[in-house]
Amino acid sequence: MDYLDYVQMTTGQKIAYKFKSFFTGIPVAIKKFFLAIGMLIKKFFNFIGNGFKGYGSRFVKGDIGTKLSYIVMGAGNMFHKQIGKGLCFLAAQCAYIYFMISFGMNYFQKIYSTDVEVEPGVIVNGAIGKVPVHKTTNMFGIEEIDNLDTLDDSNRILLFFVMTVIVSVVFFVLYIANTKSAYASGEEIKNGKKPIGFIDELKTYLDERFHVTLLTVPIVLLFLFTILPILFTIFMAFTNYDEKHQPPGNMYWWTGVTNFQDVFYSDPMKSATFGKILVWTLVWAVFATFTNYIFGMILALLINKKEIKFKSFWRTMFVVTAAVPQFVTLLLMRLMLDDKGAFNNMIIALGGSSIPFLTDCTCARITVIIVNMWVGVPYTMLITSGLLMNIPEDLYESARIDGANAFQQFTKITFPYIFFVTTPYLITTFVGNINNFNVIYFLTGGGPSPAEYYQAGQTDLLVTWLYKLTVVSSDFNLAAVIGIIVFIICATGSLITFNMSKAAKNEEEFS
Template sequence: MKQHNRNLMNPFQLFWYNIAEKMKHIPSGLVSLLIRLGKFFIRVVRGAARAFARGTEIFANGDVFTKLSFIIMGLALIIRKQIVKGLLFFATQVLFILFFVQFGWNYLKDLGTLGVNAETEFIDPVTGIIMYNPADNSMLILLYSVFTLVVMLAFIVIWVQNVKACWKADRAHKEGIPLNPFKQEMHSLLDERYHTTLLIAPTIMAFAFVVIPLLFMILIAFTNYDMNHQPPGNLFTWVGLQNFKDIFGESATKSKTFFYLFRWDVIWAISATFLNYILGLVLALMINKKGIKGKKVWRTMFVITIAVPQFVSLLLMSRLFGDSGPVNLILQNLGFAPVPFLTNGTTARIMVIIINLWVGIPYTMLITSVILMNIPAELYESARIDGAGTLRTFFKITMPYMLFVTTPYLITQFVGNFNNFNVIYLLTQGDPKSVWLYQAGETDLLVTWLYKLTVTYQDYNLASVIGILVFIVSASMSLIVYNYSASAKREEEFQ
């Protein structure tokens, strides 16, 4: 039935129909996402409870060495001749204790207040000049507390492994089964437990460079870390949900600016993504049309523009279209009035979308033209036998195939455009600024606004709230669409 409907539609309807089809999944996707998140938490809690029960059971049934291994890691293993493994556990414990005493605790103990000691000054008796006792550094307390907590979590995981291994050794000893030699255990890391080997480095890096900073930044949203509460001279502290309240209404200008920029950001992301996609596809179709000579040369012409770094090409663009730039100079020489390309709110918005076409079309062209060449010839053959014209073939075969293959690409493009820092920052820096907006300009996206708030105005807390909101929008969008997209389904087809 659905198939039948589609055949009746004209190309445009079909295109929007396909998009609407995808959109339909969003509400249900959101619900299922929430449900899955809920289930995930339940699983975590249940798992923890089970693990605790199991732990007490082991403690009750284990022999004295196993019991001691709860406190001295690896002891039971060393006794049972698994010396290397036991020593590794023990070394981990020693390192952790050293870390905690030397570093972690100093910060963790102040997490609740984020520091209380303000700076004091005194006159140095010897030199007669003012000296300072430094204040607590709230930012470092927060950051290193998060760091310590993550390290603690990792330590708990290792500790659980330790208890398990000791219990295993205990039982093996009682039942008289020989244990796997260390070498063999290592070997399993290359086979049954290969995933552990491969994921260990990426996981550590993800924690160090993404998870910890992320937790830190999320926590900043609940503090008053701004211009007036800057370390090292000042303390900042927890303020609960105040910053969220500001954005959602309590502070009229901030909330107005947020929603104004959010709306523009969505308009921008949609137009940038789809215009680039459609026009890039048209360009690819033209280049790939039968009988057009010099395909490679045409393609290379456009590819060159990709290779010039954006910070160069976009800065040049903003000079080209400046109020007294070459384009306006030529216009004036031809007798036209100069156009405020990037200095009037509306024209600037149109211009950034147009200039972004210059940036984006070559990418789409490159990608779609290779896909075009790869569409199975049989498909076209059968369409021709059916007597379908060029246009119908395009909308019946080319377009659906293209959309199928490039859905993931489109999603990443959309999210990428929603957060397209480079193009906006390099072209306009968000300008022209607006008297109606809080520290923002007409072409600012949420990310560029966020960047300015941190770098220029030190409104870290506000920026953090915006970051969280941007994150929620883009993460849920991509998660939903990705899980519904072809590539997630394809995973099972192949395996």
């Protein structure tokens, strides 16, 4: 179908067509996504290959200063009279060497320790840490840990190991930058130019390289408090860190992919629980997203109806509900929805029979979706309100002249506009709902929990299950596996949809 065909369609057909093409586009997008990943991997290896090539050729072509900078960082720059920059590089190298000797090396050695007696008579290869707790009995017959300050806590060893790896990677990047910079300044001298001075170079960080200035602090913070912990957690999935192997009293060690096997097939109860929770998580995300979306939109339409007065009053009444912390309102609802709570008492007083809002699987699932609407609709309403104000009034004007009634105006103008503008928002909410912790945790706590679920209940989402696994049953390794799976689902899903959605294209057009 070409553009002409499209223009000739009625609005309804246009919408249907766009819907269709959105959904039929998904398989193509998935294919594209994996192709893109393939390309990315190829690019990556090319990059490394080229890097090596450049690394070698710069060494061969460079002058003595450049060559020196391959061993002593900053030497090339200093040789080329860029003293300030050279000193910075040198300082970085010294700092790194000091860091490694005094701190880092230790953890490279301890991350996979062999022949560790983790318990009397139990010798383990691949333990994380070398020195287990050692106790002596004093003269009162009281046991004292005599290596309180020197014992190896597997958690700390793993964490410090990850930290050392990150520092090393950063240092490596700096090191390559150092050789490049040395070579570049050498070339400039060869060509009879004067290399840029330290102050002038610093000035570029306020202009051409302003993005570096802006992004450094946030990225460092992200590395420290987001990426480092995430890597740490990922590693945890490959260990036996569970209730029976908790540091600092115990050590844990590498066990390979057994935890993944457990979740997927080898442990019948865990894998069955995982399957059921996964399905419910997806069902929940679909319902939670679309109910909020549709009701939010209807509400916004009602409030923004031209003749309705006190618009901001109505809006405020709904927004107020978002101002009370969720754990408070959800807890109140939990009490009210109880089998013997206020609602059921009311129903019984009116002559009905009580409804198991939270204790029956189906009822509880419907309840969480409805309560989630209570939580989320005000937000959607606000956003849609804003969009409605953005639709040019003359569109409606001309529609009215053409004799369109209110319903037609909605289907032909309002809905298409809002739907296509909010597609990315829908995707974010969908992902947000997969990870929606509060509503489930505070409302049902995951229950009802029949016996066939491992450490979970029928309204548990993957995230709340994960939380219970860490807090209640201390299955840290299993929780890490679930976390990785949630992450993969969300990341693939949203990368695919984002890249096929209009917004991503628009943004590029804009640039």
